[in-house]
Each structure stands twice: as C-alpha cells, then as structure tokens.
Amino acid sequence: MTRSSFRRAWLITLALMVGAAMYAHGEYEDALTKSHLMEKAVDRLTAERRSGSQITASLSDLDSRTIDQNSSTRLDLLRYLGLEESRLGIEFGNPSTKRVGNAELTVRTLTINGKLPYEDAMNQLDYFYNTKKIAIKSMELRAVGVVNYDSSVEFSLKGEIYALHK
DSSP: OOHHHHHHHHHHHHHHHHHHHHHHHHHHHHHHHHHHHHHHHHHHHHHHHHHHHHHHHHHHHHHHHSEETTTOOHHHHHHHHTOTTOOSEEEEOOOEEEEETTEEEEEEEEEEEEEEEHHHHHHHHHHHHHHOSSEEEEEEEEEOSSOSTTSEEEEEEEEEEEEEOO
C-alpha cells in the first residue's frame, strides 16, 4: 500500500466517522426533543387532571347544596332542610324555572313561621344561614308578651330553595 492510498483510506475512514457522529448527534437531538414533548404532555395532563378534580369537587359541592326537583316531595324538601320533625309552620310555593348561564334552576319559595324561644329562633336562623340550603330573603322576629331573653318570639323567615334537574 502506498502512502497516497493509505492517506485516502484514512480520509475515507475519517469521513465515515464524522458522518456517523453527525447521524448519532441528530438522533440524540430528536430523542431529546421527543422527551421534552412527552414531559410537557405529562405536565399538561397532570394539570388537566387537577382542574378536573376541582371541577368534580365543585359539582359535588353544588350537588350537595341542591336537590333533585324531578323527584322531590314535601317530605324530601323537609328532610333536605332538616325540618322533618319541626313543629314550625312551613309553606312551599310553586316551583318556577330560572336560567343562570347554561344551567336551568328550579326555584321554590319557602315561608317558615312559628313561635319559638328567642335562642331557638336565632339557632334556627344560624343553621339556615350556615348550611346555605335556603337563600334567605327576609326574616322577622316579633316579641310576644313581656320582653326578656327567655321569652318566646314569633319567628318568620322567607327564602328560596334552588334545585337542579339531575
């Protein structure tokens, strides 16, 4: 083998090695790009799952605060309000439909009357206010007889119950 053919062999070998190195580097860059895209997809799906969980939690919270209008009876409404054993006078109005965004709500007016000790009347109002099962529109307390802390009051509450079509 002559010196010139030996030089040509080295140049061809060097060219093949540089070509193989460039090919390997290109494959590495492609694999790295795919890896980054997959990491971004995993992050995006994780964020979607979290937001989906938040939506599910919000819907279950809304579901627990509303009742099914299609199958609710007077007893169901009383149980929903926690008043099935109450001695208060409770009147439910006829349901009407109200649109809020894309949702269709059924609204039913409610009036609760009765004579209660002042403390019980305030506890009842506090219960309705904190459970948010009734949208309270108005409330009246009237003293009956001599006014003191233990005396009875006439309790009157007007509000609305919101129901979803489930």
